[in-house]
Amino acid sequence: MNLILPDRSTRVIDPAPATVEAILIQEGINPLEVMVVRNGLLIPEDTLVSGDDELRIIRISHGG
Amino acid sequence: MIHQRHTGRFLCGTHLIADMEQRVSETIVSRQQIVPGDCVAVGLSGGKDSTALLLLLHHLFGSRNDIRLVAVTVDEGIDGYREATARSAEGLVRRLGVTHITVSFGELFGDTLDTILKGHKTQACSICGILRKKALVTGAERAGATKLATGHNLDDEAQSVLMNVLRGDLMRLVRNSGADSGGRFIPRVKPLMYVQEKEIATYLMVQGVWEDLPECPYAIHALRREVRSMLSELEYRHPGTMLRLLENKKKIETAFSGNTGGEPVGRCRECGDPCSGRTCQLCRIRHSLLH
Numbered sequence: 001m002n003l004i005l006p007d008r009s010t011r012v013i014d015p016a017p018a019t020v021e022a023i024l025i026q027e028g029i030n031p032l033e034v035m036v037v038r039n040g041l042l043i044p045e046d047t048l049v050s051g052d053d054e055l056r057i058i059r060i061s062h063g064g
Numbered sequence: 065m066i067h068q069r070h071t072g073r074f075l076c077g078t079h080l081i082a083d084m085e086q087r088v089s090e091t092i093v094s095r096q097q098i099v100p101g102d103c104v105a106v107g108l109s110g111g112k113d114s115t116a117l118l119l120l121l122h123h124l125f126g127s128r129n130d131i132r133l134v135a136v137t138v139d140e141g142i143d144g145y146r147e148a149t150a151r152s153a154e155g156l157v158r159r160l161g162v163t164h165i166t167v168s169f170g171e172l173f174g175d176t177l178d179t180i181l182k183g184h185k186t187q188a189c190s191i192c193g194i195l196r197k198k199a200l201v202t203g204a205e206r207a208g209a210t211k212l213a214t215g216h217n218l219d220d221e222a223q224s225v226l227m228n229v230l231r232g233d234l235m236r237l238v239r240n241s242g243a244d245s246g247g248r249f250i251p252r253v254k255p256l257m258y259v260q261e262k263e264i265a266t267y268l269m270v271q272g273v274w275e276d277l278p279e280c281p282y283a284i285h286a287l288r289r290e291v292r293s294m295l296s297e298l299e300y301r302h303p304g305t306m307l308r309l310l311e312n313k314k315k316i317e318t319a320f321s322g323n324t325g326g327e328p329v330g331r332c333r334e335c336g337d338p339c340s341g342r343t344c345q346l347c348r349i350r351h352s353l354l355h
Binding site: 030031032033035042043044045046058060061062063 | 065066067069074077109111112113260261262265266269270276277278279280283292296297299300
């Protein structure tokens with residue numbers, strides 16, 4: 001599974017099924033502070049991802 | 065699309081938009097934030113919160129003849145930051161057909177924020193906050209506004225409550241900037257005050273207007289940054305924390321009913337602007353930092 005992190009770097013992680021939330025916590029990211037896009041579509045953090053999924057993690061910038 | 069942790073609901077894009085429109089409308093109505101006859105100056109930085117605010121207010125009031133919206137953008141002159149968000153703001157007002165007023169620090173104070181803050185970066189947010197407030201109010205006055213709407217969200221409001229508790233600032237804790245001041249201030253309203261930051265970001269992405277814009281480079285110096293991180297962690301582990309903070313603030317406000325022992329609001333002896341104390345914060349900054 002490919003992860004595109006907020007700083008645009010990429011990581012390849014274990015393709016075994018996991019929730020987005022679990023992956024974020026593993027990466028030390030608070031799910032409330034990011035949005036996650038899978039293969040171009042925004043998904044909630046309870047979504048199960050696996051295999052060839054590509055996840056883009058977008059940090060929500062502060063300030064209005 | 066999004067899991068609203070504090071309600072337990074899962075919402076698709078369509079229902080998120082509808083939910084936010086309804087909640088913002090309810091906030092406006094229940095707190096009488098905007099009423100027929102109002103001219104609302106909408107603080108529009110071009111960032112996510114003010115963009116969402118203008119979109120929502122335009123949806124709710126854009127077609128009405130009895131409520132006018134005017135966008136006010138403050139240009140602090142922060143190099144490498146403000147240009148991008150200002151472009152976003154200009155694109156939005158053009159798309160919505162909303163009148164747009166820009167007030168710059170250069171025009172009002174004679175210098176950009178970058179210049180003003182030389183040697184004072186650790187106080188950046190405090191100083192900028194005072195100057196921005198003056199610039200926003202100036203823009204609102206130019207628009208003939210009866211209300212000033214800002215994009216403060218639930219996260220912002222909860223952080224402010226916690227910061228005021230940590231600082232022991234009872235006056236700020238119980239202050240209601242939206243209250244009628246008998247004409248001395250343009251009342252400030254915060255229609256997004258019960259909407260979480262993540263909901264706002266998701267709303268913009270669903271609407272196709274999300275932009276990954278930079279954060280203010282001075283934000284690293286702020287206490288708010290640490291409080292934000294702490295509160296975000298608490299909210300994740302204990303959903304509803306931020307909402308409860310705000311609800312308790314309201315109870316404290318009611319219990320004190322403005323009776324905090326602070327100085328009554330008068331007028332600055334130098335510039336005549338409303339303030340508590342003899343000299344307003346802006347005039348004090350003028351003496352120490354501005355030329």
